[in-house]
Each structure stands twice: as structure tokens, then as C-alpha cells.
Amino acid sequence: MKTPNTNFFIFIILALHFSGLVFSQDSCNSKLNLKSRLPFDATSLSCLPVWDAEGFVLRYERSAANGSIWSFVLSAPDPNSFVAMGFSTTGRMVGSSAIVGWVDSAGTAMIKRYYLGGTSPALVVPDQGNVTVVEGSSAVVLESSRLYLAFQLDMGQPSSRLIYSVGPNGFLPVGPNYRLTEHRNKVSTSINYSTGQTASEKAPHLKLRRSHGIVNMVGWGILMVIGSMIARYGRKWDPAWFYAHASCQVSAFTLGVIGVICGFLLESRLDSDVSTHKGLGIFILVLGCLQVMAILARPDKASKVRKYWNWYHYIVGRVLIIFAISNVFYGIHLGGEGKGWTAAYAVVLSVLFLSSAVFEYKLLTSQN
Structure with missing residues (x-):
């Protein structure tokens, strides 16, 4: 009786060990294969990596049929916390409006709009903000250890200054107030929606x-x-x-x-x-x-x-x-x-x- 190939078993073990890491990756070279799990068609969205340190990938598109509708899908590794994308006129958190999503321990997906009126949790107000979310267009999908935040905005031109943040590990907002705590990490960026170019921004002044x-x-x-x-x-x-x-x-x-x-x-x-x-x-x-x-x-x-x-x-x-x-x-x-x-x-x-x-x-x- 032949002894099984040791290298083969090592390969299988390593593959199983790192499978979560491999599957949690996303890039603009791969297709967004979430099919009917998103509330809108996301097959033709423009794509660009926006935060390499945290593995954030953004897909977006302006509707050809209705020029005021903008579709966004933000992809990030599941941090066991919240993931946020903010629209700012100054490049700062304070005064911006954010779309925040997470999946709790029971598997319930939540996505909410927030207005960031200040630095304390009491001034981060849910269901408020200067962006209008199209009704029925929001969803959070957890797939292969990645969170996908999908939403549509009804506005002429979204702010070109975008802020991304990720919450502290293990923290999930809970009802009825859905208060957020201070982010674990964040980055402020600028984007040219026409060319798809993005760059990190230094803090203003x-x-x-x-x-x-x-x-x-x-x-x-x-x-x-x-x-x-x-x-x-x-x-x-x-x-x-x-x-x-x-x-x-x-x-x-x-x-x-x-x-x-x-x-x-x-x-x-x-x-x-x-x-x-x-x-x-x-x-x-x-x-x-x-x-x-x-x-x-x-x-x-x-x-x-x-x-x-x-x-x-x-x-x-x-x-x-x-x-x-x-x-x-x-x-x-x-x-x-x-x-x-x-x-x-x-x-x-x-x-x-x-x-x-x-x-x-x-x-x-x-x-x-």
C-alpha cells in the first residue's frame, strides 16, 4: 500500500488555512459576482482601489437613464465592526454625511445614513445627512469574508472628497440609537468621477x-x-x-x-x-x-x-x-x-x- 503524498496533504492544509484570506480579497480585475443579492444592476460599474491599507475597493456609476442617480458599491474585508463611506465638502469628518454598514453576530445586515455633526458619539446622528439615498436601493452583503455596501444617491454630483473609515474590532452599533464609536482607522481621499483617478488627501490647512x-x-x-x-x-x-x-x-x-x-x-x-x-x-x-x-x-x-x-x-x-x-x-x-x-x-x-x-x-x- 502506497504512502500518500506528503506534499499533497501540506498543500491541502495550507489551502484550507489561507482560504479565508484568499476569498476575502477583491480587486478591479475580478467581476462583481453577487447577482441578485444587490438591489440594482452593478455589472457595468467603474472600479478603483481606494484604500490599499484596508483593502477597500469602490465601484460606482452615474445612471445613463437618469443622470441624477449615482450607484455605489464599496467592498472591504469584514472587520467585525462597521465600514463607512463619507461625503465631505471640506475633506474632514465633521460636517460630512456617511453611509455606514455592518453585519451583526446573528447575521443581520444593517446599512444607515449618518450626519457627522461633531467628534463625540452624541453628535453622530443616524438617519440624517446631506445626501439623499434612493429608497430601496441600500443593502449590505457579506460574501467570502468581505462586506459589500451597496446604495444609490439621488443628487447632481456627489462630493469629490470621500472619507473611508473602519470601526474598532468587535464593536457593532445596536438599536434603538445605533450610536457609532470612534473609528479604528480612516483615510481622506479625492476622486475624479470622470477619469476614475483617486488620491489620498492630507488634512486641510x-x-x-x-x-x-x-x-x-x-x-x-x-x-x-x-x-x-x-x-x-x-x-x-x-x-x-x-x-x-x-x-x-x-x-x-x-x-x-x-x-x-x-x-x-x-x-x-x-x-x-x-x-x-x-x-x-x-x-x-x-x-x-x-x-x-x-x-x-x-x-x-x-x-x-x-x-x-x-x-x-x-x-x-x-x-x-x-x-x-x-x-x-x-x-x-x-x-x-x-x-x-x-x-x-x-x-x-x-x-x-x-x-x-x-x-x-x-x-x-x-x-x-
Whole structure:
């Protein structure tokens, strides 16, 4: 009796092991073979890969019979979460309208329209948006470990700025609110519907956004902290500590004002909703102005009210620093700069706070 060919069995095992990966792939060289599972004819759609990192493939077509009807089929590996395609006028998530689809653990397919009014889940509103979906044209199909989002829009010309995103693994929206959580990954692209050319887009006004973030981070979020440390721990070097403290805080305030101006310019150009971040920034600026005016009105050391002035200056300064640090972290989140910026700023703060703890210990021990 012959021994079975070992290579043959290895081949079969490997084929079975990788079959999910092979079948989950899609490309514009392959035909869309979903037949009657889609609500409209998708045999002649134009096709292009739109997000290689996540394996997204987009097929689209403008109806010849009715020029206002656009058909779309977005294909992506099943992430065990949601897959989304957004139409944006600015290239940003906020203010865009998105078509989002998923298949839950029971095999129920869902596709919904959303309006992205802000960055918090409460502002991502289902069944709203600036695109009109043709009734009965939407479907989600799970085939060979891939999700296919199919829908038709009734509009003259869809936005050429498209955003694709994929949700965190294991998260599926549930009724009745169908709230979305923050995406695991996203990309902003532009498309020429006539030529079929697509390209990734950088975040709009990236230099201005980063300038706004850096000067505010350095000014309000770092120099202001260093200045307060000089005032508390450097008094034995009188009067040098005062001039160092004043120079540091004036520099911090100047950079902070520049950062606020950059913020107003950025808001007008992006037309984005950052009311909380803006409100905190204005509040911090007001506190900074109060500190500057307090310096100009500082009473003499021999004055009876000098003690109360010190309390006021100390309290307002600490409140300013707390809100400034919080707003810097919030601004990094809004800017979508990711964990690198957050980690870098956290490291700087950790060094400052550890240094402050050491100085505080030495200050207490010297007083005893």
C-alpha cells in the first residue's frame, strides 16, 4: 500500500488555512459576482482601489437613464465592526454625511445614513445627512469574508472628497440609537468621477493646524508651568527669580495669544464645530489677561493688601494651568494627531511634575 503524498496533504492544509484570506480579497480585475443579492444592476460599474491599507475597493456609476442617480458599491474585508463611506465638502469628518454598514453576530445586515455633526458619539446622528439615498436601493452583503455596501444617491454630483473609515474590532452599533464609536482607522481621499483617478488627501490647512497646536502647547501648556515653578521654588535667588518668572510668563502669554489668533483663522477656514475647544481657549486667554493686569496693579510688599493679591495671583494662575493642559490634550484629540503627540506632551508634563515634586520635597524639608 502506497504512502500518500506528503506534499499533497501540506498543500491541502495550507489551502484550507489561507482560504479565508484568499476569498476575502477583491480587486478591479475580478467581476462583481453577487447577482441578485444587490438591489440594482452593478455589472457595468467603474472600479478603483481606494484604500490599499484596508483593502477597500469602490465601484460606482452615474445612471445613463437618469443622470441624477449615482450607484455605489464599496467592498472591504469584514472587520467585525462597521465600514463607512463619507461625503465631505471640506475633506474632514465633521460636517460630512456617511453611509455606514455592518453585519451583526446573528447575521443581520444593517446599512444607515449618518450626519457627522461633531467628534463625540452624541453628535453622530443616524438617519440624517446631506445626501439623499434612493429608497430601496441600500443593502449590505457579506460574501467570502468581505462586506459589500451597496446604495444609490439621488443628487447632481456627489462630493469629490470621500472619507473611508473602519470601526474598532468587535464593536457593532445596536438599536434603538445605533450610536457609532470612534473609528479604528480612516483615510481622506479625492476622486475624479470622470477619469476614475483617486488620491489620498492630507488634512486641510495642516501647517496652520500644527502651528496653532504647537504655540499653544509650548505657551500655555509648558512655559506657563515652568514660570509658576520658578515663582514657587526660586525665591531664594531674589530678585533674579522674579525677572525669570516674569520673562517666562510674558513669553508664554505672547505665544498663547498667537495660538489663539491661529485658532480663529483655522476655524474660519475649516468651518468646523469646535465650540468647546474654542470656549476653553477664550476662557484661558481671559485668565491670562487678568494675570497680566494683576502684575501691572501689584501692590508694594509692605502693603496690607499684598497678601490678598498673592492669593488671587496664585489661584488664577493654577486654574489657568489646569484648563490650559486639559485644552491642549483636547486639541490634540480634535486635530487627530494621534497617540504620538499625546505621548510626547505627557512625557514633558511628567518631567515637569516630577521635578516639581522633588523641589516641593526640598522646600518642605528646608522649612522644617
